[in-house]
Amino acid sequence: xxxxxxxxxxxxxxxxxxxxxxxxxxxxxxxxxxxxxxxxxxxxxxxxxxxxxxxxxxxxxxxxxxxxxxxxxxxxxxxxxxxxxxxxxxxxxxxxxxxxxxxxxxxxxxxxxxxxxxxxxxxxxxxxxxxxxxxxxxxxxxxxxxxxxxxxxxxxxxxxxxxxxxxxxxxxxxxxxxxxxxxxxxxxxxxxxxxxxxxxxxxxxxxxxxxxxxxxxxxxxxxxxxxxxxxxxxxxxxxxxxx
Amino acid sequence: xxxxxxxxxxxxxxxxxxxxxxxxxxxxxxxxxxxxxxxxxxxxxxxxxxxxxxxxxxxxxxxxxxxxxxxxxxxxxxxxxxxxxxxxxxxxxxxxxxxxxxxxxxxxxxxxxxxxxxxxxxxxxxxxxxxxxxxxxxxxxxxxxxxxxxxxxxxxxxxxxxxxxxxxxxxxxxxxxxxxxxxxxxxxxxxxxxxxxxxxx
Ligand SMILES: [Fe+2]
Ligand SMILES: [Fe+2]
Numbered sequence: 001x002x003x004x005x006x007x008x009x010x011x012x013x014x015x016x017x018x019x020x021x022x023x024x025x026x027x028x029x030x031x032x033x034x035x036x037x038x039x040x041x042x043x044x045x046x047x048x049x050x051x052x053x054x055x056x057x058x059x060x061x062x063x064x065x066x067x068x069x070x071x072x073x074x075x076x077x078x079x080x081x082x083x084x085x086x087x088x089x090x091x092x093x094x095x096x097x098x099x100x101x102x103x104x105x106x107x108x109x110x111x112x113x114x115x116x117x118x119x120x121x122x123x124x125x126x127x128x129x130x131x132x133x134x135x136x137x138x139x140x141x142x143x144x145x146x147x148x149x150x151x152x153x154x155x156x157x158x159x160x161x162x163x164x165x166x167x168x169x170x171x172x173x174x175x176x177x178x179x180x181x182x183x184x185x186x187x188x189x190x191x192x193x194x195x196x197x198x199x200x201x202x203x204x205x206x207x208x209x210x211x212x213x214x215x216x217x218x219x220x221x222x223x224x225x226x227x228x229x230x231x232x233x234x235x236x237x238x239x240x241x242x243x
Numbered sequence: 244x245x246x247x248x249x250x251x252x253x254x255x256x257x258x259x260x261x262x263x264x265x266x267x268x269x270x271x272x273x274x275x276x277x278x279x280x281x282x283x284x285x286x287x288x289x290x291x292x293x294x295x296x297x298x299x300x301x302x303x304x305x306x307x308x309x310x311x312x313x314x315x316x317x318x319x320x321x322x323x324x325x326x327x328x329x330x331x332x333x334x335x336x337x338x339x340x341x342x343x344x345x346x347x348x349x350x351x352x353x354x355x356x357x358x359x360x361x362x363x364x365x366x367x368x369x370x371x372x373x374x375x376x377x378x379x380x381x382x383x384x385x386x387x388x389x390x391x392x393x394x395x396x397x398x399x400x401x402x403x404x405x406x407x408x409x410x411x412x413x414x415x416x417x418x419x420x421x422x423x424x425x426x427x428x429x430x431x432x433x434x435x436x437x438x439x440x441x442x443x444x
Contacts, residue, residue: 112438116428123424184425191419192432 002063003055005038005048012037016059021215025083026051050076058218069226074147074234077227078140084219085132092212093125099205107196117188124181131178135223139171143227146234155238163238168231175224182213247274248296248360254326255280255304259345263299263326266352272360273297281305287315297359299343301326302335313338322359376417381435383410387423388430388441 003012009032013019020030026046037055041048050072056063069077100121104114142162149155186209189202196202250273254260260278267275277293279286281304290298298321302309316323325331325339329346336342343355376384386396393411397404415421420429430436 113432116431120424120428180421181425184420184422184428187419188425188428188432192429194432 001059003037003052003059005041005052006036008034009037009040010034012055018211018214019055019058021087022055022058025080025087047072047076050080054080061218064221064225066225069222070230074143074227074230077222077230078143081219081222081227082136082140084215085136088128088212088216089132092208092215093128096205096208096212097121097125099201099208103201103205106201107198109196110194113194117185120181120185120188124185127181128178131176138166139168142166143168143231146231146238150234150237155241160238163235167235168228172224172228175220178220179213179216182209182216185209186213247272249293250275250297250299251290251293251295252278252326253281253286253290253298253300253304254278255282255301259301259326262345266349266356269353270356270360273356287312290316290321291319295321297322297324299324299326300339302331302338303328309335310338322362324355324359376414380410380414380417383407384414384426384430385436387411387414388427388436390423390441 001015009023009028013023027044028040028046032040035043037052038048040046041051053065053069053072057065057069100118103109103117104111109117145159145162149159186206189206189209193202250267252260252263252275254263264275264278267273276295277290279289281301283289298316300309300312300323302313302325305312313323322341323339325336325342327336327342327344329344331342341355341359343352382400383396386399391399393404393407396402397407400407414426418426418429420426427441431438431441
């Protein structure tokens with residue numbers, strides 16, 4: 001289904017409940033009555049076109065209008081990416097960790113296997129945190145500075161130095177695939193754990209893992225295919241302007 | 244994943260092409276690699292180059308050439324499927340091993356596709372899905388878990404680095420685990436290595 005601005009957001013959520021965390025990133029919280037997408041955007045001062053595009057791209061993975069997404073200001077993209085980081089760090093990771101810790105008391109999983117899972121997860125957790133921190137401390141601020149410098153036509157030597165030292169191409173090469181370990185964890189749970197009499201908790205963990213993986217895939221896709229080319233174009237325009 | 248059967252479709256209508264494509268995606272043993280609309284020159288040659296297992300053809304769009312196309316493909320052992328409608332004459336249907344009627348429902352159409360997949364894969368292809376590791380792969384898995392690099396493993400086992408990478412790819416494919424930490428958890432759960440052994444290294 002193509003999501004359009006006249007539609008009631010409530011109907012859209014009925015159609016695809018996986019969009020709830022996405023609307024949260026735009027500061028829309030449940031309890032929005034019968035308002036249309038357009039009305040909500042006016043009310044909350046949301047960029048309507050961007051909101052619609054993100055909803056559609058998240059809802060249907062084949063719908064990914066690269067050129068159109070690249071046409072939005074970098075600040076809009078970065079804002080969205082930042083918000084999804086918060087969702088992973090403040091909500092998804094703690095929830096998953098909580099479930100995993102409960103495996104020890106709520107199931108008959110042996111202690112050795114429990115410790116293996118726990119350690120594997122905490123290793124993953126610190127990798128993800130590190131990944132996100134690097135983006136938030138180094139990459140995103142650089143992108144925002146580039147954009148505002150171009151807007152103001154005021155390119156400082158400091159910015160040029162940053163551009164030479166850590167161009168976006170370097171970020172792209174070292175931007176690692178943060179979904180790999182999640183994939184492994186899923187398979188370990190699905191295929192290799194000892195059979196448990198009560199595996200309700202494992203179902204919950206799996207469901208969380210699938211959701212997180214799906215969301216991260218979508219997130220990285222925006223970073224790699226939208227943000228990086230956009231920043232490359234900005235870097236190029238500064239370089240040619242300075243010659 | 245068992246070896247998949249290569250399917251080629253010859254059909255002119257975009258809507259029907261997309262419909263068939265969606266149906267084929269539901270059968271993991273089948274993969275649609277090429278779609279022709281029937282107007283291509285040297286169609287049979289083009290199809291044969293792709294070495295398909297199955298070709299689905301709408302006889303109506305080939306007009307009088309349909310018989311010769313069917314005969315040539317038949318000679319090459321291709322499994323021919325007719326894409327027919329209620330008005331297709333019976334003598335055209337008889338050119339094919341099976342016919343799918345585009346007026347049928349999803350259930351009937353999927354039954355036919357399952358049939359095609361079952362027919363062709365029942366022999367050897369399904370047997371390639373052994374998930375157990377060979378002894379050599381187990382040896383290499385242990386070394387990976389002990390933290391050795393591919394080069395170090397190659398030196399230790401007197402094998403080429405190329406052989407090691409091939410084995411590692413196979414291990415990952417069989418187990419569905421990509422990272423070293425993931426492999427470590429697998430090896431420990433299955434008692435392929437002991438925790439003490441890893442800590443020593
Ligand atoms: Fe990110
Ligand atoms: Fe990232």
